[in-house]
Amino acid sequence: MAHEAIPLKKLAEQFASLPGIGMKTAWRLAFYVLTMSKEDATEFANSILEAHEKIKKCEICQNFTEKPVCDICSDVTRDHTTICVVETPKDVIAFERARGFHGVYHVLHGLISPMDGIGPEQLCIKQLLQRIQDTEVHEVIMATNPTIEGEATAMYLSKLLKPLDVTVTRLAYGIPVGGELEYADDMTLSKALENRNEI
Known part of the structure; x- marks a missing residue:
């Protein structure tokens, strides 16, 4: 794969690391992300970061x-x-x-x-x-x-x-x-x- 496509390969590998996502689906998702507008891509990335920052385990039940x-x-x-x-x-x-x-x-x-x-x-x-x-x-x-x-x-x-x-x-x-x-x-x-x- 060409050097300039390494970010795309890394993105596909991140999707493939998710449960139930094979490499074929991971590539499809990676290519789909590239079709998104910069605003939509930023919102998508920010949603992941926001979930990580704001969502914790309940002190009682751990949900x-x-x-x-x-x-x-x-x-x-x-x-x-x-x-x-x-x-x-x-x-x-x-x-x-x-x-x-x-x-x-x-x-x-x-x-x-x-x-x-x-x-x-x-x-x-x-x-x-x-x-x-x-x-x-x-x-x-x-x-x-x-x-x-x-x-x-x-x-x-x-x-x-x-x-x-x-x-x-x-x-x-x-x-x-x-x-x-x-x-x-x-x-x-x-x-x-x-x-x-x-x-």
Whole structure:
């Protein structure tokens, strides 16, 4: 590739580093960015920077928010005695879209995966344990994906939580094994919540 096209190659490589984006799509996105006006390109870049600067983790549930405490955690009408533990902020959006859950959440920001070098200390587990010790919690729902890593994380957490005198449940398998929560339809998610089982 010609020397003057190196910025374009770097742009394509940045797009390719995003999950689910292959090199072919990355090149298409890079070329599309070049067709944008300078104002639109600047706004696009500024949106990324602004998100990085303004969006933080909620002090309570670790979900992404602009405020110290997110809207869900500060909502007094929600059941704060029931915590739904999920892998990512995308999973919170999936449950909220299904409208079947009225408790609160805790986002782990990952799953235990020794193959990828991810251990419990790299997840937001310490904050969950502290939260349960500091507040009145009756039930913790393990809503990690039904994958090997999701199951391992759920079992690890259930062992930590049992001595804290809380009921630990697991989503029922309305979600297909190997599937991901963000792709599940609303009815499947609602049914999985309704038919959850104690671990």
